[in-house]
Amino acid sequence: SQTIHQWPATLVQPVGSPLSLECTVEGTSNPNLYWYRQAAGRGLQLLFYSVGIGQISSEVPQNLSASRPQDRQFILSSKKLLLSDSGFYLCAWSFFRAGGGELFFGEGSRLTVL
Amino acid sequence: SQQGEEDPQALSIQEGENATMNCSYKTSINNLQWYRQNSGRGLVHLILIRSNEREKHSGRLRVTLDTSKKSSSLLITASRAADTASYFCATDAGNQFYFGTGTSLTVIP
Numbered sequence: 001s002q003t004i005h006q007w008p009a010t011l012v013q014p015v016g017s018p019l020s021l022e023c024t025v026e027g028t029s030n031p032n033l034y035w036y037r038q039a040a041g042r043g044l045q046l047l048f049y050s051v052g053i054g055q056i057s058s059e060v061p062q063n064l065s066a067s068r069p070q071d072r073q074f075i076l077s078s079k080k081l082l083l084s085d086s087g088f089y090l091c092a093w094s095f096f097r098a099g100g101g102e103l104f105f106g107e108g109s110r111l112t113v114l
Numbered sequence: 115s116q117q118g119e120e121d122p123q124a125l126s127i128q129e130g131e132n133a134t135m136n137c138s139y140k141t142s143i144n145n146l147q148w149y150r151q152n153s154g155r156g157l158v159h160l161i162l163i164r165s166n167e168r169e170k171h172s173g174r175l176r177v178t179l180d181t182s183k184k185s186s187s188l189l190i191t192a193s194r195a196a197d198t199a200s201y202f203c204a205t206d207a208g209n210q211f212y213f214g215t216g217t218s219l220t221v222i223p
Contacts, residue, residue, distance in 0.1 A: 032209055043202065043215040044157075051209055059210070090156055094211075102147060103204070103211055105156035 002027035006091045006106030013113055019064075019078040021109050023091030026072065031093040033074040034103065035066055038088040050074060086113045118203055118214035126220040133190040135217040137203030138183075144206050146179055146186050151200045151216075160188075160201075195223045 006023045013019060025031050032051050036044040046059045048066035056066050063082060067075045074091060088110050092103040118139035127133050139146070145164045149157040163170045163179045163186070170177045176189040190197055198221045203214045 034211065036213075044213040046210060046212060049209060057210075088154075092157075092211075094209075101206075102159040102162060103149075103157070105158070107156045108154070110154075 002093075002104065004091065004093055004104055004106045006109055008109060009107065010110045011112070013081050013111065015083055015113055016080045019076070019081050019085070019111070021076040021089055021091075021111075023074045023076075023106055024072055025093045028072070028093070028095070030071060031095065033068060033072075034092040034094075035074065035076045036090040036092065038090060038108075040087070044090065048076070081111075081113045083113050086111055118205060118212065120201070120203060120214045120217040122217060123215070124218045124220075126222065127193055129193060129195055129221055129223050131193055133193050133197070133219055133221070135188050135201055135219070137186045137188070137214050139186075139203070139205045139212075139214070140184065141205070141207060143181070144208070146177075147204045147206070147211075148175075148177060148186075148188050149202045149204060149213075151202065153199075157202065190219075193219075193221045195221050197221050 003026045034049045035047040038044050050056050050068045064078050088108050090108045091106040094101045094103050118137050121136045145162050147162045148160045151157045161172045161177050163177050174191045179186045200216045200218045202216045204211050
C-alpha cells in the first residue's frame with residue numbers, strides 16, 4: 001500500500017530565515033506531487049505541482065520554491081521567510097493519469113513565522 | 115481564481131439530522147471530489163463524481179452534480195458526532211486540483 005510522509009510537523013521560524021519542508025511517498029512510482037497551503041480557517045491554495053522529476057509547475061508567484069530531486073520526493077523551500085508565509089502546508093500525491101483521480105494527503109506541516 | 119466556494123461556511127446540527135453542503139465552481143471539470151478534514155490534520159478523500167454523472171452514493175453520503183449550474187451538493191444522512199469536521203469540494207482540470215473554501219460541520223451529540 002502507499003504511504004506519504006511529511007515533516008517536520010511543526011516549526012517556528014523567524015522572519016528572514018530559510019525553510020525546507022520535505023515530503024516522500026512510498027509504495028508507488030511516478031506519482032503526481034502537490035504542495036498546498038492553508039491559511040487559518042481557509043481553503044487550500046495550490047502552490048506547486050509536479051508530474052515528474054525536475055518538472056515543477058508554480059501556481060502562485062511568491063518567495064517559495066519547490067524541487068523534486070527524486071521520483072517520490074518533493075521539497076518546499078524558501079530562502080527568506082515572510083510573516084505571510086505562516087500557515088498549514090500540505091503535501092499530496094495522486095496516481096499519474098490524466099482525467100481524474102483522488103489526492104492522498106500527508107498530515108501537514110504547521111509553520112509559524114515570527 | 116479557479117477556487118470554488120462552499121456554502122454554508124459553517125453548519126451546526128443535532129446528531130441524527132441530515133447535513134447538506136453546497137459547492138460552486140467556475141471552470142469546466144473532469145470530475146468533482148469531496149474531502150473531509152479533521153482539525154489540524156490532512157484531508158481525506160470521500161467521494162468522486164465524474165462530469166457525466168448526476169448523482170452518486172457511498173454509504174451515508176450522497177453527492178449530486180449539475181454541470182450546467184457548475185454546482186454540487188454533499189448530503190450526509192443520519193449524522194454522527196464523529197462527522198464533525200470541515201468538508202471541501204475539489205475540481206480537477208488535468209493534473210491540477212482546486213479546492214473550495216470549505217464548510218465547517220459541527221454535529222452536536
